[in-house]
Amino acid sequence: MKVKEHCGIVGVYADNSPMISYESLKLLQHRGQxxxxxxxxxxxxxxxxxxxxxxxxALDPRLLPNAKLSIGHVRYSTTGKGSLDEAQPLSNGKIAIAFNGTITNYFKFGTSTDTEFILKVLSEAPNIKEGIRRLVDLADGAYSLVVLTNEGELIGFRDPKGFRPLVLGKINNGYIIASEDSVIRQLGGKPLRDVKPGEMIYIKDGEIESEVISRDRVSFCSFEYIYFARPDSIIDGVSVYNSRIKLGEILAENHGVDADVAIPVPESSIPIAIGFSRKSKIPMEYGLIRTLVAKRSFIMPTQDKRNAVLEEKFGIVKSVVENKKVVVIDDSIVRGNTMRKIVRMIRDNGAKEVHVRIGSPKVKYPCYMGIDFPLSKELIASEKDEKEIAKYIGADSVEFLTVEEMIKAIGRPDLCHACFSGVYPLKFSYNLQVLESIFKKVS
Known part of the structure; x- marks a missing residue:
């Protein structure tokens, strides 16, 4: 069964709403495949x-009618078989939900997934607004969601800690709620503002209401800035692109290396490599070419699928790396599979040295807020130091940012860094052993 999801969601109140949702999902494809x-x-x-x-x-746009209200979902799940039954939106005929995140304590309420838990809570309430209020009281974890009712109500909600992004905008004389503002702008709409942590946006018959149900200490997912979000997105007033540039600059300042050429791992690490190159004066080249049809291996649900993607994912420009000291810039190392293959390919194409610099801290702990770090044993940095990691991936050296350097680069102190630090900003008290035991049972 599925227990954690990091996805893309959209809700639309406008003419030709289903088609707008369809086009939005294509622009959110990086969040789920x-x-x-x-x-x-x-x-x-x-x-x-x-x-x-x-x-x-998955969808045939020719079958979409002209309707005023719709919600949509692209899915990246982190465990389970990925069946059609588990795909979203989830609907009982009266309420439909598209959900991005993890409800850590959903299993206590007799449901098999956290999305089913949300649907149960909302369905048992006297009305949808009261359902959202009750959800806030019961749920622990990270979540943004959009809800559509058969009574013509569209709701967007962001959890009280604001873990996941959610944006309100105008489009086609109506409204759109989406995971990222870049989607709204690219479709010709106008982003109005980020949905506030703990805020419910309620839309019916063209009228919009807002209610901050609950507000907790904000703890926004740092991996949105490092990897998940589109670089042209702005989240809570902070540019994803500028944050990645700064990650690279601080990486060069504090973790430099003697190299002839810097090579980014496409796509999310390109701005990091630009910042690294600017600050270090090491020229950046596109030595790694990403196959256009390749999916994002990090968000594939099983190791077999990740390996299959890696086999077709990259090509090497031999003239860029041959007889060169190469520094590879990437946004993160999770399991080490991708980087190990990249380093081997670069060496096979004649590089004299291959160094690796990472624009994030070491991923040492599982994530229980919706990212695919399920167990410590799968994380290469959980037990290995930098020398041991370098040996495993075949590099001459590897260095990472510290948590403090990452926070400085992104420019906001209210970040969740649990996967780097082991400090989990959840509502209820858990320790790592308890969390791992929970997820072992339900996975």
């Missing part, structure tokens, strides 16, 4: 279309 789905309201009923694979594989 396993399945895609849309629920729209037509003649007082909720209709759901969903399928496995990328958006254009």
């Amino acid at each position: 396993e399945s895609a789905g849309i629920t729209y309201r037509k003649d007082g009923s909720l209709v759901t279309m969903k399928g496995l694979g990328l958006v254009e594989e």
Whole structure:
């Protein structure tokens, strides 16, 4: 069964809403590649279309009607078999939900997934607003969600700690709620503002209401800035692109290396490599070419699928690396599989030395807020130091940012860094052993 998800969501109140949701999901494809789905309201009923694979594989836009209300979802799940039944939106005919995140304590309420838990809580409430309020009281974890009801209500909600991004915008004389503002701008809409932590946006008949249900100490996911979000997105007033540039600059200042050429691992690490190159004066070259059809290996659900993606993911420009001292710039090392293959390919193409510099701290702890770090034993940095990691991946050296350097680069102190530090900003008290035992049982 699935227990954690880091996905892309959208909700639309506008003319031709289902098509806007469809186009939005294509622009959120980087947030999920396993399945895609849309629920729209037509003649007082909720209709759901969903399928496995990328958006254009899973959904046929020719089947989408002109309707005023819809929600959509692209899925990256972290455990389980990835069946169509598990794809979202999840609907009971009266309420449909598209969800991004993890409810850590959902299993206490007799449901098999956290999305089912949300649907249960909302369905048992006298109305949808009261359902959201009750969800806040019961749920622990990281979540943003959009909800559509058969009564014509569209709701967007961001959890009280603001773990996951959510943005409100205008489009086609209506409204759009999406995971990232870049999607709204690219579709010709106008982002209005980020949904506040703990805030419910309620839309019905073109009227919009806002209510801050609960506000906790903000703890936004640092991996959104490092890896997940599009570089052209702005989250809570902080530019993802500028943050990645600064990550690279601080990486060069404090973790420099004698090299002839700096090579980014496409795509999310390119701005990090630009910052590294600017500060270090080491020229940046595109020595690694990412296959256009390749999916993001990090967000594949199993090791077999990750390995299959790696086999087709990269090509090497031999003239860039041959007889050179190369420094490879990446955003993170999680399991070490991708970097080990990259280092070997660069050496096979004649590099004299291969060094690795990482624009984030060492991922040492599992994430229980929706990212695919399920158990400590899968994380290469959980027990290995930098020399041991370098030996494993075949590099001459490897260095990472510290947590303090990362926070300085991103420029906001209210970041969740649990996967780096082991400090979990959850509502209830857990220790690492308890969390791992929970997720072993439900995975």
